[in-house]
Amino acid sequence: MTSKSTAxxxxxxxxxxxxxxxxxxLLVVVAVVVALSxxxxxxxxxxxxxxxxxxxxxxxxxxxKEPFRLTVPAIGEIVGLGSTPVPTPNTRSGSLKVAWLIQxxxxxxxxxxxxxxxxxxxxxxxxxxxxxxxxxxERSKLTTDKQTTDExxxxxxxxxxxxxxxxxxxxxxxxETIFSKWEIIEAKIDAGFAKERVTFLNxxxxxxxxxxxxxxxxxxxxxxxAQAEIGVAEQTLNSLELKAPSAGLVLWRRDHxxxxxxxxxxFGGQILVEIVDxxxxxxxxxxxxRDGGHLAKxxxxxxxxxxxxxxxxxxxxxxxxxxxxxxxRNSPLKYFTCDAQISDAGxxxxxxxxxxxxxxxxxxxxxxxxxxxxxxxxxTKEKNDLVYVQQGSDFKxxxxxxxxxxxxxAVILTGVEDGDVIALRNPFETRKLTLPDFSKASAGxxxxxxxxxxxxxxxxxxxxx
Numbered sequence: 001m002t003s004k005s006t007a008x009x010x011x012x013x014x015x016x017x018x019x020x021x022x023x024x025x026l027l028v029v030v031a032v033v034v035a036l037s038x039x040x041x042x043x044x045x046x047x048x049x050x051x052x053x054x055x056x057x058x059x060x061x062x063x064x065k066e067p068f069r070l071t072v073p074a075i076g077e078i079v080g081l082g083s084t085p086v087p088t089p090n091t092r093s094g095s096l097k098v099a100w101l102i103q104x105x106x107x108x109x110x111x112x113x114x115x116x117x118x119x120x121x122x123x124x125x126x127x128x129x130x131x132x133x134x135x136x137x138e139r140s141k142l143t144t145d146k147q148t149t150d151e152x153x154x155x156x157x158x159x160x161x162x163x164x165x166x167x168x169x170x171x172x173x174x175x176e177t178i179f180s181k182w183e184i185i186e187a188k189i190d191a192g193f194a195k196e197r198v199t200f201l202n203x204x205x206x207x208x209x210x211x212x213x214x215x216x217x218x219x220x221x222x223x224x225x226a227q228a229e230i231g232v233a234e235q236t237l238n239s240l241e242l243k244a245p246s247a248g249l250v251l252w253r254r255d256h257x258x259x260x261x262x263x264x265x266x267f268g269g270q271i272l273v274e275i276v277d278x279x280x281x282x283x284x285x286x287x288x289x290r291d292g293g294h295l296a297k298x299x300x301x302x303x304x305x306x307x308x309x310x311x312x313x314x315x316x317x318x319x320x321x322x323x324x325x326x327x328x329r330n331s332p333l334k335y336f337t338c339d340a341q342i343s344d345a346g347x348x349x350x351x352x353x354x355x356x357x358x359x360x361x362x363x364x365x366x367x368x369x370x371x372x373x374x375x376x377x378x379x380t381k382e383k384n385d386l387v388y389v390q391q392g393s394d395f396k397x398x399x400x401x402x403x404x405x406x407x408x409x410a411v412i413l414t415g416v417e418d419g420d421v422i423a424l425r426n427p428f429e430t431r432k433l434t435l436p437d438f439s440k441a442s443a444g445x446x447x448x449x450x451x452x453x454x455x456x457x458x459x460x461x462x463x464x465x
Contacts, residue, residue: 059424060390061377063416065369070404070411071361072291074301074338078356082280082341084246085253086114089239090268091122092232096240098264102273104252108244114273115242117266122240126233133226140219147212154208158201165194248275281342281352283315287362289324292336294364294404296320301340303360308348315342317362338362365404371412377424378402378410387416388423395427 088096096117108114168191173179179187244250252260253271260272283303287295297320303313317338324334345352378400379386385402388395400415416422 074285076285117240129229286335289334300363390421
């Protein structure tokens with residue numbers, strides 16, 4: 001008897017499980033039928049709960065000018081002391097030979113000589129161009145004297161030709177009863193020759209003036225060229241002493257681990273020495289790509305170090321990268337790299353070491369007085385920024401000038417007055433609630449065989465029109 005009861009137990013449990021599933025399925029079907037029967041009433045209740053009434057007030061705020069500082073966070077590290085490279089000057093010769101070089105490790109003041117270059121070639125070139133200029137001036141003087149003499153001789157010849165022509169025309173024989181035909185013809189030939197000689201000398205005078213003008217222009221071109229070359233030579237001579245741009249410690253810039261030496265050729269822009277400023281630190285800061293759209297040289301940087309927690313350091317950006325790059329391999333985050341100069345380290349220099357990590361912020365813009373409002377208060381229409389100023393029970397749109405803004409705040413510079421009350425959103429926009437279509441969702445669920453329990457949750461979307 002006991003064995004029979006034990007054998008029937010699984011059958012009873014199986015039958016009970018089937019009954020439970022049937023009851024659950026029946027409850028689901030009843031719930032679907034009830035939802036389909038009362039879906040319109042349910043839609044109306046939800047819509048009534050979420051749609052704003054006509055008396056829904058527009059949020060407003062009173063404007064007050066205040067200082068505002070737009071910053072972006074940054075991370076980075078200390079890379080060392082500030083240094084200023086001193087490049088070789090550019091010259092026409094292309095390269096300069098080092099004649100004297102200051103010793104490495106020397107402390108210098110601003111304006112002291114760091115390098116002297118060989119001036120032999122520059123002095124020879126200056127002397128050669130000076131000789132060319134002197135020769136040009138002598139040629140100009142001789143040419144001027146020769147032109148003056150030629151003009152006087154030509155003037156005398158032209159005067160003689162005119163007098164001869166006048167005489168020939170005065171004594172020209174025309175009476176055939178007195179003079180023979182041969183004498184008359186010969187006299188006319190002499191008159192024509194005298195006339196042609198006058199015309200020739202006049203044309204010769206014009207040609208001589210053009211030639212003289214051309215000679216003077218050629219000499220002027222040569223003179224100007226020589227003067228320009230002299231100026232270049234003098235400029236080269238003046239730049240053959242490389243001065244220190246600031247005070248600091250002199251370090252040599254080594255090429256392939258080789259020290260610079262006297263007699264080396266140095267080309268324009270090549271750096272042989274650099275000045276290390278022992279009072280200035282250099283930091284490398286990184287700004288996220290999304291925040292680095294307005295980075296620029298000269299912007300202020302505020303830096304905090306864990307090693308000196310009680311003090312903030314200030315500096316300026318010396319250079320900023322134009323492309324963002326990842327700091328770690330395969331990292332999705334990209335950063336803009338900026339080199340900053342910290343000038344107020346002072347006595348804390350002994351506590352700071354290269355490689356120390358830092359946190360700080362880059363000040364993109366500082367406003368002494370401006371209006372700071374939520375970004376939703378500014379509406380852009382046709383490339384104009386508008387705010388809506390309350391006037392009585394109505395609002396009037398005003399065009400404003402905005403500055404750099406954050407993601408959630410807007411900066412207004414001009415266009416409104418202190419004390420104006422503005423709307424924090426467009427008061428002429430209406431908000432419309434959109435509910436899902438329960439009938440379509442139910443039909444889709446039935447086609448998918450999921451029922452109400454397996455469908456997507458009810459979503460309410462709010463659109464601004």
